[in-house]
Amino acid sequence: MSVEQKALDLDGISAIDVHVHIDVDDHGHASLPDALMAGAHAHFQSSGGIPKLTEIAEYYRERSMAAVVFTVDSESVTGHRAISNDEIADGAAANSDVLIPFGSIDPAKGDVAVTEARRLVTERGIRGFKLHPNLQAFFPNDRSVYPFYEEIQALQVPIIFHTGQSGIGSGMRGAGGLRLKYSNPIHLDDVAVDFPDLRIIMAHPSFPWQDEALAVATKNPNVYIDLSGWSPKYFPPNLVQYANSLLKERVLFGSDYPLLTPDRWIADFDKLEIKSDVRPMIMKQNAMRVLGLG
Secondary structure (H helix, E strand, O other), X not given: OOOOOOOOOOOOOOEEEEEEXXXXXXXXXXXXXXXXXXXXXXXXXXXXXXXXXXXXXXXXXXXXXXXXXXXXXXXXXXXXXXXXXHHHHHHHHHOOOOEEEOEOOOHHHOHHHHHHHHHHHHHHOOOOEEEOHHHHOOOOOOHHHHHHHHHHHHHOOOEEEEOOOOXXXXXXXXXXXXXXXXXXXXHHHHHHHHOOOOOEEEXXXXXXXXXXXHHHHHHOOOEEEEOOOOOHHHOOHHHHHHHOOOOOOXXXXXXXXXXXXXXXXXHHXXXXXXXXXXXXXXXXXXXXXXXXXX
């Protein structure tokens, strides 16, 4: 049965949160093994239950915001079945006034990943993809992933890459098996150069590689930075400086909800010395451009 989709009212929303996780599906299946999920929530000191997609939609609707929603497919590393991209597409279609669906496909799936990406965009309305090099255990500039990038570039949708420190695995014995080496943003310089029409979003302040992230973004006009996963009160001064100047058109509001709420993020962002003309660009206008909205 087809779902009548409501248009996203770009004039009516106050912001677009480009980084929101679907961590549990409607059947109660979680996006991560229990130990990794518990460790992530402990790291962020997040409280309350894990919201389902429809609850996330209502949460953002109440705030007159839109949200980019996704899961992470890390099945080849964790052995844990991913939340269905199709279910996320269905849920986003039913809440299209506030939700923008991204897919996630484990790069280890090779040719299957390429075919699935094409299907999700052309048949299911997926608007981009999320990759997590730490969790999926791959270097972004590994040539084995290039066919996937070629397809995404041809489909003209963006990819969000996790960069820097990972709350998933932090504080756990052996860090839950996650290794930081995969998430140095310098690896994305190769991807940006080799795929100049691929829109790349580097997620998070990229601790401990903030300088590398800023260098990659200022050098490559197809690279953006989302500010999710950190309270803005902890942003390093150089990130704030670049957000106010050279990268003012390529920095994006993201929370990392449900691990970090947009309410807390915005309250702390309001206290930053961000120029008045730059603030609406970060909160909404830059996201409209990278997502191809409006």
